[in-house]
Amino acid sequence: MHRNSEGYADPTAGAAMQRILYQQYIERQKKRNAYKNRRKIYVASRYAGDIEENVQAAIRYCRRVIEAGYMPIASHLLYPQMLNDSDVEEREIGLMFGLALLRMCDEVWVFGEISRGMAEEIKEAKERKKTLRYFREETT
Known part of the structure; x- marks a missing residue:
């Protein structure tokens, strides 16, 4: 029970505050669901080389995907942190994990010059009939 500044029961103010808090909770839930339900975009860009x-x-490309209202998936930012890209076997594992993630995405966005690994991702996207979008290399 809500009490006023003098300590008396104030059910009207208490009910109003409860409605406000509930509405804020609903708005937070809607926002969370909107983020969780964003379309997933597989980000294909170069890793090897520099x-x-x-x-x-x-990272800039992923940011661009986020700003466009989508959820980026960039396996080449994840798996090299736990697998050795210089080891042929581990690189292959990373590529296969990436392709598995690609299958779960709604679209594939390709940034810049296409590498051998990116070509495999594009091939997989075409086989899975994923929407492919190509972007020129961004320079800073």
Whole structure:
């Protein structure tokens, strides 16, 4: 029971506050669901070569996907942190994990010059009839 500043029961103000808090809760839930239900975009961009620059570029691309209202999936930012990209076997595992993630995405966005790994991702996207969008390399 809500009480006023003098300590008396004030059910009207209490009910009004409860409605306000409930409405805020509903709005937070709607916002959370909107984020959780965003379309998933697989981000394909270079990793090998100038790894430091390519990682920074991939982060920019992911940011672009977020700003467009989607959820980015960038396996080449994830798996090299736990698998050795220089080891042929581990690189293959990372590529297969990436392709598995690609299958769960709604679209594939391809950024910049196409590498061998990206070509495999594009091939998989075409086989799965995923929407492919191509973007020129961004320079900073």
